[in-house]
Amino acid sequence: MSFQVIKAILLQEFYITKHSLEVIVDLFYFSVVNIVVFGFVSLYLTGSNNPQAAHFILVGMILWEIIRVTQYSISLGSLWNIWSRNLSNMFVAPLSFMEYMIAEIIAGAVKAILIVALVGAISHFVFKFDILQLGIINLLLFFINLTIFSWSIGIIILGLIFRYGTRIQALAWGIIFIFQPLTAVFFPVRILPDFMQKIAYALPPTFIFEAARANVSNTATNWNYILISFGENIFYFILALFFFILMFNKSKETGQFARNEG
Amino acid sequence: MNKVLEVKNLTKKYDHFTAVDNISFFVNEGEAVGFLGPNGAGKTTTIQILLGITSPTAGTIKFFGKDFNKHKKECLQRINFASAFNTLQGRITVWENLLVFAHLYKVKSPKTKIMEFINYFEGESLLKQRYWDLSAGQKTKINLIKALINDPEIILMDEPTASLDPDVVDKTLYFIEELKKSRKITLLYTSHNMDEITRVCDKIIFLDHGKIVAEDTPLNLTKQIKTSALKLTFDGKKEEMEKYLKNQKLKYEFSNKYTVKIAIEEKLIPSVIFGISKTALWITDIEVQKPTLEDFFLHIARKGENVISSN
Numbered sequence: 001m002s003f004q005v006i007k008a009i010l011l012q013e014f015y016i017t018k019h020s021l022e023v024i025v026d027l028f029y030f031s032v033v034n035i036v037v038f039g040f041v042s043l044y045l046t047g048s049n050n051p052q053a054a055h056f057i058l059v060g061m062i063l064w065e066i067i068r069v070t071q072y073s074i075s076l077g078s079l080w081n082i083w084s085r086n087l088s089n090m091f092v093a094p095l096s097f098m099e100y101m102i103a104e105i106i107a108g109a110v111k112a113i114l115i116v117a118l119v120g121a122i123s124h125f126v127f128k129f130d131i132l133q134l135g136i137i138n139l140l141l142f143f144i145n146l147t148i149f150s151w152s153i154g155i156i157i158l159g160l161i162f163r164y165g166t167r168i169q170a171l172a173w174g175i176i177f178i179f180q181p182l183t184a185v186f187f188p189v190r191i192l193p194d195f196m197q198k199i200a201y202a203l204p205p206t207f208i209f210e211a212a213r214a215n216v217s218n219t220a221t222n223w224n225y226i227l228i229s230f231g232e233n234i235f236y237f238i239l240a241l242f243f244f245i246l247m248f249n250k251s252k253e254t255g256q257f258a259r260n261e262g
Numbered sequence: 263m264n265k266v267l268e269v270k271n272l273t274k275k276y277d278h279f280t281a282v283d284n285i286s287f288f289v290n291e292g293e294a295v296g297f298l299g300p301n302g303a304g305k306t307t308t309i310q311i312l313l314g315i316t317s318p319t320a321g322t323i324k325f326f327g328k329d330f331n332k333h334k335k336e337c338l339q340r341i342n343f344a345s346a347f348n349t350l351q352g353r354i355t356v357w358e359n360l361l362v363f364a365h366l367y368k369v370k371s372p373k374t375k376i377m378e379f380i381n382y383f384e385g386e387s388l389l390k391q392r393y394w395d396l397s398a399g400q401k402t403k404i405n406l407i408k409a410l411i412n413d414p415e416i417i418l419m420d421e422p423t424a425s426l427d428p429d430v431v432d433k434t435l436y437f438i439e440e441l442k443k444s445r446k447i448t449l450l451y452t453s454h455n456m457d458e459i460t461r462v463c464d465k466i467i468f469l470d471h472g473k474i475v476a477e478d479t480p481l482n483l484t485k486q487i488k489t490s491a492l493k494l495t496f497d498g499k500k501e502e503m504e505k506y507l508k509n510q511k512l513k514y515e516f517s518n519k520y521t522v523k524i525a526i527e528e529k530l531i532p533s534v535i536f537g538i539s540k541t542a543l544w545i546t547d548i549e550v551q552k553p554t555l556e557d558f559f560l561h562i563a564r565k566g567e568n569v570i571s572s573n
Contacts, residue, residue, distance in 0.1 A: 002368060004365050004368050005365065005366055005368065007365050008362050008363070008364075008365030008366040009362075009366075011358070011361060011362050011365060012351060012354070012358075012362045015351075015353075015354040015355075015358040015362070016351065016353055016354060019353045019354055019355075019392070020353050080351065080353065081351060083352075084349060084350070084351045084352040084353065084393075085347065085348050085349045086348065086349060086350050086351045086352075088313070088315055088343075088348045089343065089348050089350065089363070089408070090366065091314075091315055092313040092314065092315060092338060092341070092342075092343045093338060093363065093366040093367055094335040094336075094338040094339040094366070094367065094368070095366055096335060249317070252314075252315060252316055252317040253316075253317050254276065255274075255276060255281075255307070255310070255316050257315050257316065258306075258310045258315045258316050261347070261348060
């Protein structure tokens, strides 16, 4: 493992973000628009029969950005290179899969922290909801769990792109949204039909969103939910790594990896 | 002489198609080896396998005496690659791209190293430009700098001059020749351009349908072609010339009404000219074109058929 190699990927991520309007729009613009829209919905709900729902929506929205941004960063990181026909150049250098992944994970985490700080600030100053009221420790635990989940999804999508090429690239920014209803981002799990509740509890973010909603009125850490989420996350992350390695090797076997750029 | 690369029984199969069929070859230190062959011969697949981005079905690869499969990272640290088909990251500047690759190859003092090559290739004005905004020739120059950034002992070049105009090709080849001389770099070079291969390479490996069909110096390969092209310009009737050539059972092709190109063994040229002089035809110009690598290429590609090159 070489720090200089990891630094190379991080540098490239930084340069791409700096020069690409698309990345800035995808990361910052959508996050800001989302928080503004959901902020106003929450203001509207504050005056309704269920004012707590307003906070649930804002909490859900802010925490959801951690998942969206991290997964986007991991999956798109390679696509920028595929689109530039540069991925082969990167992988014929002495770059290991682990170094590449670590760099992408760090880049994703940095972007997620920046975005959460931004939407958290908007929420605080414009909509008078402070995300810090959930508790710093709780937020940290939520962040860790949600990012691990995003790594798993990002790595799986990356594996699929390596294996099947850019024809499935839309998954990189589209598939994550299926987890919005499935992990009950904006509403309690009990709202979901029974069969969907079973799916929801098989997904680690569900426990985080449930715990976060509870923390709106009570900052006591729900260790039970945190640990279940963490356990599931570890399971999915290991599964995702195996899946990626399988896809990566298959891609090299079928020649798809080299063809991705042709 | 040290072997930089040694390939044994390399095979790549895709379902029912064999792209690389049990090939073995080696490349000595400081040698420039050309990979030549028609489309689909297996050149690019072989290069991709040698770089580790496509996995082989069978066979072994050794770089610097080390098994590539077991010492991949170590080998890749001493190799680099340039191709017209792979470009650098288009959204970022040339300087940023080169800095990324310098770090990827763990170059000590990356900035000094980049400037060393930028000065050598006179590319200072390109540093702040986005890679996408460069011309094809400028991109090739930067690709070459990227391929040199780690002071590689061998560079694999997959058609590095494809789709460049002749002037840029000439300049690129000049740089490659200079690098060969000054840095004694080993090259594995694929191209469709015979002149380019002849100019750059010391040895040629000719691939066809995934198999090595010939391996020799460019000169020796051309010697395998027995027929030269005899180009005659004449005064007289085309039909009469055609009648004579048909009688002699010669293969020919008219460029226009008064110019014909004949595929012929060199030793038979005097007798043919003598024969034509006895007819009503008047030869006004004679040109003998010796076989080139292109003739050898066409000879292989057209399965041994004697062809008249377009030179």
